[in-house]
Amino acid sequence: LIGLVSLPAFAADDLEKLMQDDNQWVSQRKNYASNGYSKLSQINKANIKNLKAAWTFATGVNRGHEGAPLVIGDTMYFATAFPNNVYALDLNNEEKIKWSYFPKQDPSVQALLCCDNVTRGLAYGDGKIFLQQNDGVLVALDAKTGAKVWDTTVVDVKQGATTTNAPHVFKDKVITGCSGGEYGVRCYLTAYNIKDGSIAWRAYSTGPDTEVLIDKDFNKDNPHYSALSVYEDVNGGNKEGGSYKALPKDKLKFPEKDLGVKTWLKPQATKNGWEQGGGATWGWYSYDSALNLVYYSTGNPSVWNPDVRPGDNKWSMTIFARDLDTGFAKWGYQLTPHDEWDFDAVNETILWEADGKKLASHFDRNGFGYTLNRETGKLLVAEKMHPFVNWATGIDLATGIPHKDPKFSTHEDVNVTGICPAALGVKDQQPAAYSPKTKLFYVPLNHVCMDYEPVEVKYVAGQPWVGATLSMYPGPDGVMGGFMAWDGLKGKQAWYKKEKFSVWSGALATASDVVFYGTLDRWLKAVDAKSGKELWKFRVGSGVVGNPITYGHKGKQYVAVLSGIGGWAGVAMNLGLTNDNDGLGAAGGYKELKEWNAAPGGGALNVFGL
């Protein structure tokens, strides 16, 4: 009677198996490892000159089209910028619209999005498509029909919280984040049960250990990560340029408990600092199913004026490894203690292996490329991605603490000039790719410096709470961006290619050693994975802030990418802001974007084939 034994409809690793099929692209960064790598190789260096537009689809929505389409079976799914319309296109029937889903969202939500109207795409699992709307609502749609299966509200827009991240499905959970670092929102990561949307766990970025989901085994392999303060002067230097020294390991006090409370000293905001401490979670997440660990990192501490929050401001700016089932953190490493520059650390963490070791690499806004042992959290490599990084001279591998250069420390009412990188980092949300074939990472880069002046600003719930005035400009290379190949073991560039503007698109690596990325001046480019040599380019309709993907259909390899300029780099252009300090400081540096793009940027899906 074996036929009557009821098996769970969704086995734990169905999705992981699907990820092995390179004809499909079932999660934003391709797989749990988030490596943005495909084994497809039909499009290669020899024939790429013949790569041409196959079809396009205008989304009818303007502004930042981040993320990527998903390809599941013969259907392509994608979401637009606000109002986050979802389309399912039938690849077997001339890309006819199988179904569409137009969420009803209060238009006023747009004004809360710090860095333009953006959303980073959909997730898939258990026969459902998951949309994280900007207004905090997470929706599960039947992948076949578009019918709503369940929905739930993740954050409270009345507090100024929004959601721009892609939800991520890991096994039987849907993981989603929170934006609001510029509104003093106390952010968190939440796991929902995929079947019904009930909450599995929620881990805050700040506050007591019970709410950050930290227990006694936390950081047991690197207990110094749980130090009370990592600098001699807990204020991280002062207006007079006083003490600023990173403590050596033997001077650190660890392990300490409730650091999410204790590292937020007075003076502070109206409440305890950690209660409006930011630590947003709007980036990309990865998962190791063998270790059952989820990897993600937290954003900047709120407010951008560091003087009102002396201390390390834990657990902002932290890479966490959490148990998927319980949410409890196995380890957490703070990349930029006591942030003074908005080096919001949410960038992706890519999982990979070398020399039999389970590794994780992270390319941080602060300009360092990190490689860690992903089981233990042990820091192995932390090197500048480009020599122009000047806020720190280096990172102490023994402690993980950056050696800050006090010249570039920021303080209330002081306009510190020439800080590199700018707040949007050597790299912002645009995800890197890793090729197991070349053993190199492919990393989109900004090359922007800034002047930064913290100012006093009162916290009002639901109102912007930024606390600094910025202006941004090209770095010493005389351009605004670049693209590099990076050796994650050596912590060194393999090659580096300048770009006129920040590369705000993600990277795609393929087995034929062809790497793709898009630019803000409307190119989709393919380069040689080994040398960075440009092999091919096509001019799409608007600047690319989406992530190229590749898939196979009926024996043919395709490359697809969303275009539609936006995000922090494009927000000033999209809104027609012209004062250099507008758009959180981006208006000035990126003003030439409007010589290459209609404003606002129009969204489209672009598909290419041989």
Next chain:
Amino acid sequence: LIGLVSLPAFAADDLEKLMQDDNQWVSQRKNYASNGYSKLSQINKANIKNLKAAWTFATGVNRGHEGAPLVIGDTMYFATAFPNNVYALDLNNEEKIKWSYFPKQDPSVQALLCCDNVTRGLAYGDGKIFLQQNDGVLVALDAKTGAKVWDTTVVDVKQGATTTNAPHVFKDKVITGCSGGEYGVRCYLTAYNIKDGSIAWRAYSTGPDTEVLIDKDFNKDNPHYSALSVYEDVNGGNKEGGSYKALPKDKLKFPEKDLGVKTWLKPQATKNGWEQGGGATWGWYSYDSALNLVYYSTGNPSVWNPDVRPGDNKWSMTIFARDLDTGFAKWGYQLTPHDEWDFDAVNETILWEADGKKLASHFDRNGFGYTLNRETGKLLVAEKMHPFVNWATGIDLATGIPHKDPKFSTHEDVNVTGICPAALGVKDQQPAAYSPKTKLFYVPLNHVCMDYEPVEVKYVAGQPWVGATLSMYPGPDGVMGGFMAWDGLKGKQAWYKKEKFSVWSGALATASDVVFYGTLDRWLKAVDAKSGKELWKFRVGSGVVGNPITYGHKGKQYVAVLSGIGGWAGVAMNLGLTNDNDGLGAAGGYKELKEWNAAPGGGALNVFGL
């Protein structure tokens, strides 16, 4: 001292000479004859399989992108749907934006546009780019810098008048129109002096001869065109199905004066019917520089309920030939006297020659294809473009009067079903092309029928004044559209190709016998001019309601087309209207558009090359 003799900077025929250069595309329909024909032939039947997307440019504006880009020298110019942004792209420098012009228009103007946000493009002449904004403002911009040279207001939006037509430059005049047939606007055509925007003349479509610009020589070759009434019952039939007969020539009373007043009998609207008589002029205009005649035609009489305006309702629905310098009409022929179906006659008139005769052909909404002697206005051919046309059995060549079928006459509070074509005609604004090589016209078609019920409605200035409820559905071919080649001398189809939806794009004919047009389901297609056989197609981002053009740059031939679905066929989809009668009756018939298009449609420029 000949060097000191000052010559006019702009010679009368500079523009006409420029039109001979097929590397450029300096006016909407290519030349004064409006034939949409290019002598370029690099892209031909043998190599068209290699035609591929060269670059695209998303306009960042949604809804109907009608008209075409212009190519003048090395610069491409185009305008978007409302707010009618203008871009000048440098073809020598990677299509960098040389300048852009973003008009400030009151957003409420959009609500006045009857048939979606549309504009039919720019004009060029005398070193200036001319933009006719939707709000009635005509702007002259310096073609090199985008600086405003002059502007003037053409119509009064407070009366419900708007402007969607492309301005047309003929010699030293800029000609522009008026929309408002669904608002009871008394429309006109206006000529402005190109240098300074001062008014040269204005010709009303209704009213006394002094204002219609009619003098004693009008229709002297065909005085019967100036008959008082062309039907036995001036009411054009009545509710009881009474007399409806076209008068034979010897029963006509002509010539009469002030027909623009006298053919608007009581009962009528609040004022004299002609004072709110419509006769919009939102179409395409042509010009014969040797005859110095401008050709254009006027729209439907307002209101759509015919019972309140007994009589022929002259000079609505009329092809006029006017002297460019004075505006006085040489001849005028009314195509649909006493319109009962909104067969708005503004469609283009294409100038051509055959057997040494100067001809003009016009493909009317009412379903007939007309060829006239363009010097005299004499009607030579008037045949059904498709046999499904049923409101009239034929046109009497001796008088030009349609033999109406009383079964399809419409009357207040009677729902007449099965009228073919529907109000949007066998062809709407989408302009046909003529190839002097094949001697055939290439005509985009609708294949839609309707039910039409006139209703009483009070005139309120500035408010919609429609007066009928419509529903539309596919004609007997079971599809909504088609594309045909037409012999203008025989009044016969050479070939006919069905299309799923109305072909709302214009046609482009080329010397290699390749003809281009776009479809609402997102194809740009190329067909064999001799057989209609499909040679090539590409799926652009949104349905095509623009007109493909071709130009040459650095030795290479390109084809360019705007995409961005809209216009009457797309308005319901763009606005999310779902009731079948919404969108002036178009919602029902075109509901499947949303299976192929994002709503609203996103605008883009698409350029193709070998």
